[in-house]
Amino acid sequence: MRISTNKVQEFEKDHLARVRKYAPESMVLLKNDQVLPFGKFKTVALYGNGARETIKGGTGSGDVNVRHFTTIEEAFQNAGYTVTSKKWLNEYSKFKQRYVQDFYYKLKEENKDTGVPTALAMMGKTPLEPDYDINIDSSSKADVAVYVLARNSGEGTDRRNELGDIKLTNTEEKDIITLAKNYKNFVLILNTGGLVDISGVKDKVPAILLLSQLGSATGEAAVDVLTGKSYPSGKLTMTWAGMNEYPSTQNFGNKNDTQYKEGIYVGYRYFDSVNMPVLYEFGYGESYTTFQINVENVSLYKTNVKVAVNVKNTGKFNGKEVVQAYISKPQGKLDQPYQDLVGYQKTNELAPGESTKVYINFNFSDLASFEEDSAQEILEAGEYLLRIGNSSRNTITAAKFELDQNVVTKVSKKLIDLPTFKDFAPNVISFNKDNGSKKIKSIKVHANDFKKIVSFFDNGPVVDENSNDDISWQDVVSGKSSIEDFVATLTTEDLADLAVGNYADSGNVMEVIGNASTTVAGAAGETTHRLSKKIPILVMADGPAGLRLSTEYVLNDNGTISSVTAALSGGEKSQAANNATIYYQYATAIPIGTAIAQSWDVNIAKAYGDIVGAEMEIFDVDLWLAPALNIQRSPLDGRNFEYYSEDPLISGLTAAGITNGVQMHSGKTTTIKHYLANNQETNRYFSNSELSERALRDIYARGFEIAVDKSHPLALMTSYNLINGLHSSESKLLIQNLLRDEYGFGGLVMSDWFDTGGMGLTGDKYTSATVTGNVIAGNDMTMPGLPDNVKELIQSIKTGRLKKSDLQRNAVHILNVILKLKK
Ligand code: BGC
Numbered sequence: 025m026r027i028s029t030n031k032v033q034e035f036e037k038d039h040l041a042r043v044r045k046y047a048p049e050s051m052v053l054l055k056n057d058q059v060l061p062f063g064k065f066k067t068v069a070l071y072g073n074g075a076r077e078t079i080k081g082g083t084g085s086g087d088v089n090v091r092h093f094t095t096i097e098e099a100f101q102n103a104g105y106t107v108t109s110k111k112w113l114n115e116y117s118k119f120k121q122r123y124v125q126d127f128y129y130k131l132k133e134e135n136k137d138t139g140v141p142t143a144l145a146m147m148g149k150t151p152l153e154p155d156y157d158i159n160i161d162s163s164s165k166a167d168v169a170v171y172v173l174a175r176n177s178g179e180g181t182d183r184r185n186e187l188g189d190i191k192l193t194n195t196e197e198k199d200i201i202t203l204a205k206n207y208k209n210f211v212l213i214l215n216t217g218g219l220v221d222i223s224g225v226k227d228k229v230p231a232i233l234l235l236s237q238l239g240s241a242t243g244e245a246a247v248d249v250l251t252g253k254s255y256p257s258g259k260l261t262m263t264w265a266g267m268n269e270y271p272s273t274q275n276f277g278n279k280n281d282t283q284y285k286e287g288i289y290v291g292y293r294y295f296d297s298v299n300m301p302v303l304y305e306f307g308y309g310e311s312y313t314t315f316q317i318n319v320e321n322v323s324l325y326k327t328n329v330k331v332a333v334n335v336k337n338t339g340k341f342n343g344k345e346v347v348q349a350y351i352s353k354p355q356g357k358l359d360q361p362y363q364d365l366v367g368y369q370k371t372n373e374l375a376p377g378e379s380t381k382v383y384i385n386f387n388f389s390d391l392a393s394f395e396e397d398s399a400q401e402i403l404e405a406g407e408y409l410l411r412i413g414n415s416s417r418n419t420i421t422a423a424k425f426e427l428d429q430n431v432v433t434k435v436s437k438k439l440i441d442l443p444t445f446k447d448f449a450p451n452v453i454s455f456n457k458d459n460g461s462k463k464i465k466s467i468k469v470h471a472n473d474f475k476k477i478v479s480f481f482d483n484g485p486v487v488d489e490n491s492n493d494d495i496s497w498q499d500v501v502s503g504k505s506s507i508e509d510f511v512a513t514l515t516t517e518d519l520a521d522l523a524v525g526n527y528a529d530s531g532n533v534m535e536v537i538g539n540a541s542t543t544v545a546g547a548a549g550e551t552t553h554r555l556s557k558k559i560p561i562l563v564m565a566d567g568p569a570g571l572r573l574s575t576e577y578v579l580n581d582n583g584t585i586s587s588v589t590a591a592l593s594g595g596e597k598s599q600a601a602n603n604a605t606i607y608y609q610y611a612t613a614i615p616i617g618t619a620i621a622q623s624w625d626v627n628i629a630k631a632y633g634d635i636v637g638a639e640m641e642i643f644d645v646d647l648w649l650a651p652a653l654n655i656q657r658s659p660l661d662g663r664n665f666e667y668y669s670e671d672p673l674i675s676g677l678t679a680a681g682i683t684n685g686v687q688m689h690s691g692k693t694t695t696i697k698h699y700l701a702n703n704q705e706t707n708r709y710f711s712n713s714e715l716s717e718r719a720l721r722d723i724y725a726r727g728f729e730i731a732v733d734k735s736h737p738l739a740l741m742t743s744y745n746l747i748n749g750l751h752s753s754e755s756k757l758l759i760q761n762l763l764r765d766e767y768g769f770g771g772l773v774m775s776d777w778f779d780t781g782g783m784g785l786t787g788d789k790y791t792s793a794t795v796t797g798n799v800i801a802g803n804d805m806t807m808p809g810l811p812d813n814v815k816e817l818i819q820s821i822k823t824g825r826l827k828k829s830d831l832q833r834n835a836v837h838i839l840n841v842i843l844k845l846k847k
Pocket residue numbers: 085179537538539548566567649697776777
């Protein structure tokens with residue numbers, strides 16, 4: 025639908041209201057010494073770099089262009105409060121604007137003669153927050169004081185363990201402590217996408233709210249929660265600790281090879297196993313009220329566990345609690361972390377005094393670990409302790425399962441080369457203490473009740489070349505002919521075109537970065553138009569914080585689109601002249617990925633997916649380039665805000681919830697990304713993630729497995745990085761054997777943008793992926809495509825490096841999805 029009026033549309037109002045309503049579910053109350061909610065007040069003294077320049081989400085392809093976004097300052101004013109610190113806010117804004125301008129000016133100058141395109145050199149670069157000398161003056165006396173500490177990051181650049189990024193600046197620390205001394209009612213708000221090391225102020229302030237970055241409704245939702253109109257009910261999905269304590273810190277962001285030496289011990293799996301104190305543990309989050317959690321029953325039917333838990337609101341405010349279930353496995357042939365999250369469930373809203381029952385279900389075979397010697401997934405005989413609580417460090421032991429014999433749950437095969445190191449293992453023989461409770465129920469689990477899956481490895485669909493020549497797409501749609509028979513009619517040239525996106529003939533890469541669509545303005549890419557007489561095309565737009573589109577565009581005479589600036593500047597595409605109709609696309613920014621996961625509620629995730637799905641219908645987008653579910657291996661990853669968690673279960677379930685929400689809209693689906701082990705931005709096109717197969721399967725791929733199983737997304741994007749020396753986009757074992765054969769993925773696979781090069785960048789140790797390598801691996805579409813990609817494919821067929829059947833197999837994957845979405 026093309027919208028030719030600038031008037032606010034009904035869907036915009038509706039979606040904004042929904043985001044505002046859901047957003048408090050993502051906020052994590054880190055501390056509250058009887059300060060929040062503020063109760064009655066009229067005036068607020070507002071400080072900090074996020075008060076006026078509030079951040080709704082990170083930068084890069086994950087940023088969403090919105091009509092308007094209310095800052096925290098505006099939101100207070102809109103709600104009728106007087107902001108008394110205007111003088112400070114004005115002075116700070118002036119100072120910061122100049123500082124930021126200087127930063128980008130210098131960056132451009134420094135990059136001038138490097139040969140790297142400016143857009144790439146600037147990608148994701150944000151200045152460290154500066155120190156400054158602006159007085160927190162006493163003339164701004166108010167009923168309450170709020171300090172908003174913000175951090176931004178994004179694609180292309182990692183975060184820094186320095187003052188002004190992970191660490192607070194001296195000014196920030198000083199101002200926060202002064203305000204906490206001067207005001208009884210003071211809250212520190214963290215408007216960040218991830219960790220900030222607040223260890224220096226944590227014990228000196230009465231209240232800390234991790235607001236996160238909540239999209240279009242960030243400001244309003246913050247004020248709703250501070251004033252008690254709503255309440256926070258999120259929990260951390262990443263452990264917050266000192267940067268030097270993370271096991272990944274020593275091995276992060278290397279230019280060529282980054283060794284994942286911590287193996288499976290990522291996040292709480294590490295901190296809990298070595299029993300190290302942290303700032304805030306995984307799963308942690310307070311409430312405006314208190315809850316009592318009682319395990320009522322734990323039962324087992326064959327291999328299915330069902331836990332019934334009663335939750336009572338024992339405080340004075342409405343609230344929601346998240347019940348979390350962890351399992352401590354026996355230490356056997358394989359070392360195991362202290363515990364793994366195996367299930368969770370958020371309650372409905374509970375009024376003071378109200379109780380509810382929640383159920384957590386999981387299957388014992390989901391607890392299996394990958395054993396590298398035999399390439400099998402196994403459960404070892406022994407004692408499995410079930411822990412129930414409201415954070416990883418506040419649980420009680422609820423039951424003990426005794427597995428009578430070792431079990432093989434899946435027979436697989438080795439998929440990646442061995443790394444050059446042995447994974448870390450904690451120096452603990454047995455820490456399966458049952459928290460002193462001797463009376464817990466003991467449940468026998470029988471090895472005979474498990475089913476063994478023997479993986480069947482395949483090469484994908486095969487096309488019979490001798491089928492009829494005279495088949496139209498319509499014959500496929502009507503069911504008269506099969507996709508395979510239709511594909512048999514395509515020439516090598518057709519197939520090569522289909523194997524890359526709708527590349528621009530000019531090959532000017534910088535023009536189309538994140539903006540390659542010619543039919544939907546600002547959409548990131550499309551399937552080829554070169555066969556559009558024969559088959560429909562699919563349009564892809566970025567995420568994950570909503571639909572990333574241009575807000576305005578004009579239509580050219582030939583039906584293509586131009587940006588308004590291009591048209592009005594009389595540039596190349598200026599047919600659309602001065603008085604052309606301007607069309608508008610105002611999408612809604614939903615919370616960043618991490619915030620959605622922090623709701624610990626698949627229904628909230630689904631509700632956000634539903635909003636995006638509705639806007640995909642309005643703006644004619646078929647594939648959303650989201651959710652992004654890479655594991656938050658280190659707080660330093662510049663794209664962590666797009667991702668969900670350090671834990672694969674919550675990552676997979678959140679991605680599935682979102683996908684199910686999008687797929688409520690017929691013809692719309694998601695593109696889960698970036699497959700696989702894409703956990704840093706430093707040298708992102710050429711960096712090699714070196715890891716063990718156990719870590720790869722049990723941690724990094726597991727979320728993808730869950731998302732595929734629970735929501736069947738129809739597309740997946742591979743990542744830029746290499747895995748143990750091979751680009752993930754070129755790994756047939758990971759794409760065909762793991763993703764399709766083992767996990768049952770039935771959609772199309774595409775590359776990340778320009779992973780075959782073309783942007784003027786060269787690797788140091790490693791080169792770009794190749795389009796031929798992508799095709800052989802079953803990576804169906806190299807995106808957004810380059811003229812050279814097609815030439816290379818045709819040449820590879822000629823030289824025999826590539827078989828036509830590889831292209832045909834991939835074409836079947838693509839057309840299957842087109843058929844499902846465009847029927
Ligand atoms: C990012 C992807 C994104 C794509 C298209 C790439 O640079 O890594 O996440 O979907 O661009 O904009």
